[in-house]
Amino acid sequence: MRLESPKINVITKACLKASKSIIRDFGEIEKLQVSSKGPGDFVSSADKRTEKILISELRTAHPDYEIITEESGILAGTKKNCRWIIDPIDGTTNFLNGIPQFAISVGYEEDNEIKCGVIFDPIKNEMFVAEKGSGAYLNNSRIRVSKKKKLQDALVVTGGPKNSSKNREYIFSEFLKVSNEVNSPIRKFGSASLDMAYVASGRFDGYWQRELSYWDIAAGIIIVKEAGGFVNIFDEDVKTPLKRNILASNGEIYDEMCDLIVKKNIE
Numbered sequence: 001m002r003l004e005s006p007k008i009n010v011i012t013k014a015c016l017k018a019s020k021s022i023i024r025d026f027g028e029i030e031k032l033q034v035s036s037k038g039p040g041d042f043v044s045s046a047d048k049r050t051e052k053i054l055i056s057e058l059r060t061a062h063p064d065y066e067i068i069t070e071e072s073g074i075l076a077g078t079k080k081n082c083r084w085i086i087d088p089i090d091g092t093t094n095f096l097n098g099i100p101q102f103a104i105s106v107g108y109e110e111d112n113e114i115k116c117g118v119i120f121d122p123i124k125n126e127m128f129v130a131e132k133g134s135g136a137y138l139n140n141s142r143i144r145v146s147k148k149k150k151l152q153d154a155l156v157v158t159g160g161p162k163n164s165s166k167n168r169e170y171i172f173s174e175f176l177k178v179s180n181e182v183n184s185p186i187r188k189f190g191s192a193s194l195d196m197a198y199v200a201s202g203r204f205d206g207y208w209q210r211e212l213s214y215w216d217i218a219a220g221i222i223i224v225k226e227a228g229g230f231v232n233i234f235d236e237d238v239k240t241p242l243k244r245n246i247l248a249s250n251g252e253i254y255d256e257m258c259d260l261i262v263k264k265n266i267e
Contacts, residue, residue, distance in 0.1 A: 003129050003137045011106045011118040012127065014057035018050045018104055019122035022089065025049070026123065029098055044096060047071055050088035054106065058084050068242070070215050081111050085218035090119075091191030100124070105193040107218030117219025119197045128197040128219075130226035136200050145229040145250035146202040151260075154205035154253050157187040157195045161211060171210055178208075178260055192246075196220025199248050200227035206249035208261050210235075214242045221248075230254040234262045 025032060025046035033045040051071050058067065062084075066077035069086040077083065084106060089095050091102030100123040107117040116131035128143070130136035136143050148154045156178065161171040179186055187204070189195055192212055198204045200223045221231050232247040232254075249257050 003131060003134055003140070005116070005131055005134070007108050007116050008118065008129060008131055010058065010061040011108065011116070012120075012129065014054050015104045015106060015118055015120040015127070017057060018053040018088070019120060021049050021053060022046060022095075022104070022122050026095065026098075026100075029096060032096070034096060044089075044092060046095065047089050047092060050104065051086065054086050054088060054104070058086075058106075068215060070213065083109050085109060085114075085215050087193065087213075087215040090193040090216055091189075094190045099190070101189050101194060102191050103193045103197070105215065105219045107215075107222065109218065114218055114222045117222045119193045119219050119223060121194060121197075126197075128200060128223050130200075130223040132222060132226070134226065136223050136227035138197075138201055143201040143227050145200060145224070145227050146205045147252065148205045148250060149252045151181050151206070151253045151256040152183055154182055154249075155184050155187065155203075156182055156206045156208075156257075157189060157198070157204045158207065159188055159190065159192055159195065159209045159212075165211055167210065174210075174261060178257075181256075181260065192216040193220050196224055196248055199229055199250075200224045202250075206247075206253055206257050208245075208247040208257065210245040212244050212246060214244055217244055217246050221246075224248045232258060232262060 051069055064078045066080055066083035067075040087105040089102050090105045095102045104120045107114050119128040128138050161168045195207045199207050224231050230251055233244055235245050
């Protein structure tokens with residue numbers, strides 16, 4: 001079965017077109033121009049080139065929609081209740097080091113709710129797609145979250161923190177706290193969108209991470225939910241509206257993970 005709709009078709013077409021540029025650049029990493037956005041945070045000419053293609057394709061289909069992107073920020077549209085949320089290469093550090101674990105992530109939000117999303121891994125040719133009420137799919141096959149019933153048996157993934165984080169010590173202590181509750185070592189793959197896609201497809205049982213940007217997780221939110229999973233956006237800060245802390249898992253271990261991780265008022 002194939003999930004099709006006007007919005008999904010627009011996104012998948014844009015991702016496929018942009019992926020050609022990424023695959024070419026991935027084979028010539030040493031030739032890319034790279035600059036630093038901050039400690040341990042890089043942007044390459046490949047990010048910018050991919051973003052340009054995505055914006056062009058999405059704007060052609062819906063010129064009146066607002067666009068939020070990692071590299072260009074907020075691009076205004078006349079329909080402010082409709083917006084695309086783009087991460088051209090989620091996992092840039094992996095990409096720049098020749099590690100094939102990164103993805104294009106595009107979500108569509110309407111009236112402050114994610115309606116559909118696509119996460120495309122161009123190297124493995126895996127396209128994760130979901131639309132509200134229609135389920136989640138990987139390359140046209142229906143996917144669902146895992147059925148692990150206990151956190152101690154779960155395979156859990158996380159990411160971060162950056163060197164610049166003011167909450168580094170707390171995040172490390174949180175990592176240790178969760179580590180003590182699971183039998184398998186916690187994974188860190190370096191791509192939030194793929195971490196969420198892997199929860200949706202049952203490869204991972206749970207995921208959490210603090211201090212992400214909205215474009216890292218927008219598509220993943222709807223994909224996990226439509227795969228039968230649970231998502232918790234917690235400890236939001238009105239001062240940084242595009243930053244998010246997130247927890248996503250199957251329904252069986254969700255409460256256990258929330259009890260360990262969801263905590264208010266981190267200083």
